[in-house]
Amino acid sequence: MTAGRLVYCMGPSGAGKDSLLDWLRAHLPTPCPVHWAQRTISRSAMPGGEAHESVSPETFVALRHELAFALHWEANGLGYGVRHAQLAPLAQGHWVLLNGSRAYLPEALARFPDLVAVHITASPQVLRERILSRGRESPEQVEARVQRAMAYTPPPGTVSLEVHNDDALGNAGQRLLNALEQLPGWPLHSGKLSRQQPAYS
Incomplete structure (x- = not known):
């Protein structure tokens, strides 16, 4: 059996990564051979948020x-973990999608050198506007975030895709799906997935 592949999704604050992954989850057909890795996070579950395993910081x-x-x-004062069972489908030939962290990518590559890094980002102006609208940071802090985001590049040799989430979520979602479909071995090529028409927002 051919081993599966890890799709490691990441992006800066303001890129809308979580919203884009929610769109992708909703537009892949079911049943779907792509496994979504559940994360364990040291925070309480939030209504309408990610269906993660919630644990206390001490338990984490x-x-x-x-x-x-x-x-x-660790990111933003929280611990994020992926249990071994969540990645077990890789050995069974399934592809696994993971909501990861840019800072942790080198460590993930050391464990899974053939992973595909999906970098979800947006233009500096869009990132700036989205972060400022949250009202959590000063303009100087926001600008520092934007500059770090623009300077980021994956480690050399990484198989990576970049998807811009600047306009309507459905448009960015379709770009992400199209990019994934170009990857050799993506389940759609074997007929395991049937194409769906997206509902654009």
Whole structure:
């Protein structure tokens, strides 16, 4: 059996990564051989948010010490982990999509060197407007975030795709789906997935 492949999705604050992945999940047909890796996060579950495994910060640290995670990282004061069982479908020939972190990509590559990095981003103006609209940071802090986002490049040799989420979510979602469909071995090529017409927003 051919091994599956990890699709590691990442992006800067303001890129709309979570919204875009929600769109993709809604527009892939079911049943679907693409497995969505559930994350374990050290925060409470939020209505309408990601269906993650919620644990306390203390429990997260204990799980990490018990080597319960295949991958784990910290961002914005929270711990993020992916249990081994969530990546087990790779050995069964399935593709796995993971909502990851740009900062953790080198470590993920060390574990899964053939992963595909999907960099979801947007123009500087759009990033700036979206982050400012949250009202959580000063203009100087926002500008620093935007400049870091623009300077980011994946490690050399990484198989990567870049998707811009500047306009309507449905348009960006279709660009993401089209890019995934070009990857060798993506399930659509084997007839496991049937194309759907997206509902543009």
